[in-house]
Amino acid sequence: MPDPDRDIPTYTTESFIQALRDGTLGKRAVIRDLDLRGVLLGGLDFKECILESCQLDGAILRGARLQGMTCTESTLSGADFRDTNLVEAEFDLCVAKGIALAGAVLDRSIWFNCDLSNADFSGGLVNEIRFVHSTLERARFDGAWIEKGTFIRGTCREATFRKARVLDTSLDAVLGEDTDWSGAILEDARFYASALSRARFQTCTATDSVFLEGTLEKASFEGSELKKLMFRELSLEGVNFRKARCAQSTLNDCRFNGSDFEGATLSEVAFRGSSLRGARHLPRQCPGGDFTDADLSGQDLSGVAWAGVTLRRAVLRRARLAEAHLPGADLAGASLEQADLSSADLTGASLSRARLQGAVLEGADLTGADLEGTSLLGVRWKGAVVREANLIGTLLKQSDLRELDLRRCLLRGATLAGIDLRGRDLSGVDFSDCDLSGADLSETILDGCILMKTRLTGAKLSGARFRQVLAEGADLSGTNWDGAEARQLVFTKCLLAGVSFEKTVLTSCAFLECDLAKTRFFGASLRKCGFAGLQLKAADFSECDLRQADFTAARLEGARFLKANLDKATFASAHLEGALLGGSRGSSVEFTEAVLDRASFLGAQLPDIGLVGASAAGTDFSGAFLNGAFGSGLKGPGARFRQAGLQYADFSHAALEGADFEDATLTGATFHAVPEKGIRMTGAKT
Known part of the structure; x- marks a missing residue:
């Protein structure tokens, strides 16, 4: 051959x-x-x-x-x-x-x-060139034609691309501070997670290009032509957009603090989810503009002509909108607390569920406006015109709340003890500092509610539904949760004495700095819930569904997990001295660096269990199914593995003096660097 x-x-x-x-x-x-x-x-x-x-x-x-x-x-x-x-x-x-x-x-x-x-590289004609992890600092591409190029995870600080033509080219995770793109033509250029602080794009023409993640802080687009661009999740603080012309582009989820738009022209430009706090000289006209979820707090927009502009859920706290022309504007869900809307034209505008606490609407024209679900408590609206306005569910005074649509209302500090709100949709309501003790909230929908320092002692929450709820400093003592269902409910520093979650379904919920000493969990569904760092001594999680639950660094001395489903749960660095986990089941349960001394895993079904660096002195794993266990560095003097299934387990570098593997199945198991002296292997199958 x-x-x-x-x-x-x-x-x-x-x-x-x-x-x-x-x-x-x-x-x-x-x-x-x-x-x-x-x-x-x-x-x-x-x-x-x-x-x-x-x-x-x-x-x-x-x-x-x-x-x-x-x-x-x-x-x-x-x-x-x-x-x-x-x-x-x-x-x-x-x-x-x-x-x-x-x-x-x-x-x-x-x-x-x-x-x-x-x-x-000046003046070169380059097709499909690739730079991977390379340094291009101060390199020159002036006048070059780069097509289908790729720059990956390199540096090109102070590189120049003046009057270059860059087509269908991507820069991925590139450090490009102080680069110069003046006069360049960018078509289908893609900048992913790149650092372009102080980059100069003056007088450049950019079309169908993408700037995703990364930073463009203090960059300059002065006098540039920007069309069909996508900016997303970028830091654009201090960027110079003076005299730039931007059309049909999306600048979403970006930070524009300190950016300057003096003389800029914006047409059909979206700033969804972006922060424009501190941005200067926003254009008086912005046809087709979309500021959904944008933060315009404190902006001076007095006299702007933003007819039909979308400002859904925008944050306009303390913004100055006096004499602004906003007919047909969409301000649904907007935050307008303490905003100045005096003499503004809001005819036909949507203000449904907008927050206007402390706002000034004196002399404003709200003819035909939609104010459904809006709280007008504390609003100054002397001389305002509200003909044909939709006031359904508008909170005008603290009277019979049972008859009002309370969705997304702000009820901070209200005294609502004993109120009956059974079966109501209370999504998005802010109950901070409210007194709801003894209230009947059974079968209610509480999605997105805020329960900061809320008093709910003895309240009925049976059958209630929670989605993405924040409960911080709330007193939930003695509440009834039978049949309740919660997802992404965060309990922070809450009082839960006497609460039983035995008939509750909690998914992706978290308990932070909570005292759970008198809380009952037996048989509860607690999938993906977080108990990291909590004091849970002697807690009983027997028969609970704890799949993917997080007990990292929790104190669980003497806790019970009998017959619990622990699939992919983590107990890393947790203390489980004397804990009972007999009959528990689940794969890939993580006990890395945990303290398991004298704990019992009798008959547990825990394949691929992670015991790396754990302490298991005197721990009883007898009869447990632990095939594929990762026990490297395990400290298990006197541990018992009688009749345990340990096929392909890894006990490399473990300390197992006096450990008992009698009748255990050890086929394919590894005991690298483990002294055999003192280990009992009678009847073990290897």
Whole structure:
């Protein structure tokens, strides 16, 4: 069988020089460890050659044919590669500072882990070039045409792309602070998770391009043309948008604090979920604008002509909107606390479920406006026009709340002791500091409610539904939760004395800094719930559904988990001294670094259990099914594994003095670096 590499010539320094003299440099030659600094190699044919650990600093290769060449761990600083053919060439771990590549053909070339600081790519035509983990600081791409290029996890600080044309090219996790893109044309350019602070995009034209995550702090787009762009989850603080023209673009979930829009033109631009706090000189007109979920707190928008603009759920606290023209504007769910809307035109506007506490509506025109579900407590609206306005569910005074639509209402500090709200939809209501002691909230929908410092002692919550609820500092003592169902309910510093969750379904809920000493959980469904760091001594979680529950660093001395479902639950660093886990089940349960001394796992079904670094002195695993257990570094002196299933278990470096593996199944188990002395293996199957 012929060796395919047998005829590939390999050169040393001497043989390479001789080959140059003779003109016999072979195709696919392997050239290694050569010192070619300053050597004139222009015009030579290096096609498909392999250069390893060579020194080419200052070498002249202008016009050389280098397509398909591979160059690894070599130095090329100051080398002249102008007008060379580098199609499909590959460079790996090379130092090429100041390399001259102007006019080179670089299609499909790849640069891995290379230092290309101060490299010159000016004027080049580049197709499908790839830079991976490479340094391009102060590199020059001025006037270059880059198409389908890829820049991945490298640095290009202070690099210049002035008047370059960048098409279908992506920069992924690139550090590009102080780069200069002035006058560049960007079409389908993609900037993912890149740091572009202080980048200069003045007078550039960008179309169908994406800036996702990352930062553009203090960058400049002054005078630029921006069309069909997507900015998302970016820091755009202090960015200069002066005189920029932006159309049909989305700038969502971004931070524009301190950005300057003086003289900018915005048309059909969306700022959904963005923070515009402190942004300066927002345009007086913004046709087709969408500020859904945006934060415009404190903005001076007096006299703006924003007819039909979408401001759903926007935050406009303390904003100045005096004499603003907002006919048909969508302000549903907006936060307008202490906003100045005096003499504003709000005809036909939607203010449903808007929060207007302390707002000024004096002289405002609300003809035909939709105020359904809005709280107008404390609003100053002398002289306001409300003809044909929809006031269904509007909270005008603290009277018979049972007849009102309370969804998303703000009821902070209200005294509602004993109130009957059975079966009501109370989604989004803020009950902070309310007295709801003895209230009947059975069968209610409490999605998104806030229960900060709420007094609910003795309240009926049977059959209630909770979604994404925050209960902080609430007193829930003696509440009845039978049949209640909660998802993403966070209990922080709550009082839960006498509460029973035995007939409750809690999913993805969390208990933070709560006293659960007198709370009952037996048989409850607690999937994905968090108990990290809590004091739960002697707590009884027997027969509970605890799949993916988190007990990290919890104090569970003497706790009971008999017949509990622990699938993928974590007890990392928890204290379970003397705990009873007999009959529990579940795969991949994590006990890393946990203290399990004297605990009992009798008959537990816990395959792939994680016991790395755990302490299990005197722990009883007899009869447990623990196949695939990860017990590296386990400290288990005197632990009992009688008749346990431990196939393919890993006890490497474990301390098992006096451990008992009598009649255990140990097929494929690993005891690397474990002293055999003192370990009982009578009848064990290996």
